[in-house]
Amino acid sequence: MKLRVSPDTFPPRGHEAKRISIVDAAASVFCREGFSGANIDLIAAEAGVSRQTIYNHHGDKEKLFVAIVRDLTERCNAGIFATIATFPDQPKDLEADLIGFAVRMNRNCICNRDGRFLRKLIQTEGERYPELFAEWREQGPGRTWPALAARFARLAYAGFLSIEDPDVAARQFLALANAELQTTFMLGGTPQDDEVLQSATSGVRTFLRAFGRQKPAPHATKQGALASA
Amino acid sequence: MKLRVSPDTFPPRGHEAKRISIVDAAASVFCREGFSGANIDLIAAEAGVSRQTIYNHHGDKEKLFVAIVRDLTERCNAGIFATIATFPDQPKDLEADLIGFAVRMNRNCICNRDGRFLRKLIQTEGERYPELFAEWREQGPGRTWPALAARFARLAYAGFLSIEDPDVAARQFLALANAELQTTFMLGGTPQDDEVLQSATSGVRTFLRAFGRQKPAPHATKQGALASA
DNA sequence: GACGAATTAGACAAGACTGTCTAAATTTGT
DNA sequence: ACAAATTTAGACAGTCTTGTCTAATTCGTC
Numbered sequence: 001m002k003l004r005v006s007p008d009t010f011p012p013r014g015h016e017a018k019r020i021s022i023v024d025a026a027a028s029v030f031c032r033e034g035f036s037g038a039n040i041d042l043i044a045a046e047a048g049v050s051r052q053t054i055y056n057h058h059g060d061k062e063k064l065f066v067a068i069v070r071d072l073t074e075r076c077n078a079g080i081f082a083t084i085a086t087f088p089d090q091p092k093d094l095e096a097d098l099i100g101f102a103v104r105m106n107r108n109c110i111c112n113r114d115g116r117f118l119r120k121l122i123q124t125e126g127e128r129y130p131e132l133f134a135e136w137r138e139q140g141p142g143r144t145w146p147a148l149a150a151r152f153a154r155l156a157y158a159g160f161l162s163i164e165d166p167d168v169a170a171r172q173f174l175a176l177a178n179a180e181l182q183t184t185f186m187l188g189g190t191p192q193d194d195e196v197l198q199s200a201t202s203g204v205r206t207f208l209r210a211f212g213r214q215k216p217a218p219h220a221t222k223q224g225a226l227a228s229a
Numbered sequence: 230m231k232l233r234v235s236p237d238t239f240p241p242r243g244h245e246a247k248r249i250s251i252v253d254a255a256a257s258v259f260c261r262e263g264f265s266g267a268n269i270d271l272i273a274a275e276a277g278v279s280r281q282t283i284y285n286h287h288g289d290k291e292k293l294f295v296a297i298v299r300d301l302t303e304r305c306n307a308g309i310f311a312t313i314a315t316f317p318d319q320p321k322d323l324e325a326d327l328i329g330f331a332v333r334m335n336r337n338c339i340c341n342r343d344g345r346f347l348r349k350l351i352q353t354e355g356e357r358y359p360e361l362f363a364e365w366r367e368q369g370p371g372r373t374w375p376a377l378a379a380r381f382a383r384l385a386y387a388g389f390l391s392i393e394d395p396d397v398a399a400r401q402f403l404a405l406a407n408a409e410l411q412t413t414f415m416l417g418g419t420p421q422d423d424e425v426l427q428s429a430t431s432g433v434r435t436f437l438r439a440f441g442r443q444k445p446a447p448h449a450t451k452q453g454a455l456a457s458a
Numbered sequence: 459g460a461c462g463a464a465t466t467a468g469a470c471a472a473g474a475c476t477g478t479c480t481a482a483a484t485t486t487g488t
Numbered sequence: 489a490c491a492a493a494t495t496t497a498g499a500c501a502g503t504c505t506t507g508t509c510t511a512a513t514t515c516g517t518c
Binding site for chain 2: 493494495496497
């Protein structure tokens with residue numbers, strides 16, 4: 001296999017630029033080739049950096065790998081929390097607002113570069129680094145699931161939904177929103193925008209058939225919420 | 230890394246026994262280590278067979294890998310169709326029967342050895358062998374999804390469910406049944422029986438809240454079905 | 459422009475792996 | 489029990505990879 005320089009900017013300028021370039025290239029290569037298959041020379045070429053620089057920055061291949069996973073976990077978490085912050089607490093149109101939220105979640109957290117890479121690394125190398133991915137589990141799902149569940153609980157409390165267990169509802173919401181994308185995810189592909197919208201739409205519709213209230217919440221926008229408890 | 234002989238029967242007897250032993254060991258090692266990381270010597274040791282025998286049977290590493298994926302696809306498909314054959318067409322207790330079906334699907338097709346292995350190989354090597362996994366997609370989801378959808382359509386036609394799109398409903402059914410197991414699957418783990426039951430139960434409950442009929446189907450067991458169209 | 463730190467190319471040793479080959483040993487069918 | 493086919497252990501060449509080292513070059517900063 002011949003190594004070709006990436007079509008990026010020729011050599012990245014500055015210390016920090018190189019660091020970022022290395023992390024990006026390493027994520028891409030680890031993700032594409034797996035840990036065993038990843039080749040430091042290829043990472044170096046793709047980062048536009050010499051091999052020695054990678055060893056200077058990260059020590060060895062395993063440390064590099066761990067750094068990549070930590071980095072991806074952190075960035076993905078940030079994205080997920082930022083997206084959860086856009087959850088529709090006081091929806092005008094519940095269905096449309098939840099569809100919008102599901103689409104944002106997919107596009108900004110699950111289908112984007114970081115999300116795809118992290119998911120693949122967890123799937124392929126999760127068993128080889130139990131403590132590393134236990135850490136991911138705590139910092140990732142362990143914190144994001146409850147945060148999302150809390151928003152659904154709030155929506156139920158305000159009278160928009162009829163939910164018994166908010167944790168279960170949150171997981172089912174995402175499962176439904178992604179139901180049509182499973183095969184694409186399995187093969188590492190990136191679904192088109194319209195596929196994401198399609199899946200979110202049918203998923204949210206089903207979710208609301210199960211958990212929506214027939215009565216569209218008695219004007220419980222601000223003051224009425226507490227009365228319905 | 231030292232290679233140790235597997236604790237299986239010492240050397241497998243007979244030509245066919247060796248073939249099977251090689252396929253089993255190779256599936257396990259490819260799955261654990263990925264294609265690049267898989268070591269022919271390790272596969273040979275784990276199969277209780279000499280390295281040369283593997284080359285005699287399969288030619289080279291890549292041909293061996295393709296043979297493994299074909300084999301797993303075939304076995305998994307057989308299991309899925311066998312399980313779909315147990316779908317409750319004339320349920321006594323719709324909820325209980327669908328939960329039972331979801332549990333069987335999980336235990337016999339998704340969580341078992343073949344299912345876990347095939348899923349992982351698709352996830353890790355899918356992009357490297359497009360034509361091979363396109364084949365899987367056609368033979369697997371391409372044939373099993375419609376088969377399952379047909380059973381849901383039949384259930385709806387008989388008055389047990391209220392469904393618009395049986396294909397969507399089938400995908401959402403499985404997505405819901407697995408909603409609680411996602412994290413475990415990501416890390417390659419095998420969920421406990423009670424976790425599978427738990428996930429199936431809450432998934433089916435939500436599914437029936439969305440698609441169940443309030444009226445428990447007007448005795449539409451045999452003759453009444455056609456009338457409700 | 460000059461100094462110190464960072465980066466580079468390349469060589470290099472050590473080890474691992476694939477795939478081939480051979481001669482001996484074992485198994486199978488008859 | 490015999491002959492043919494299969495399997496085995498081990499050696500082997502060739503290739504690839506990791507991680508280190510060195511000497512020269514470039515970069516950031518004053």
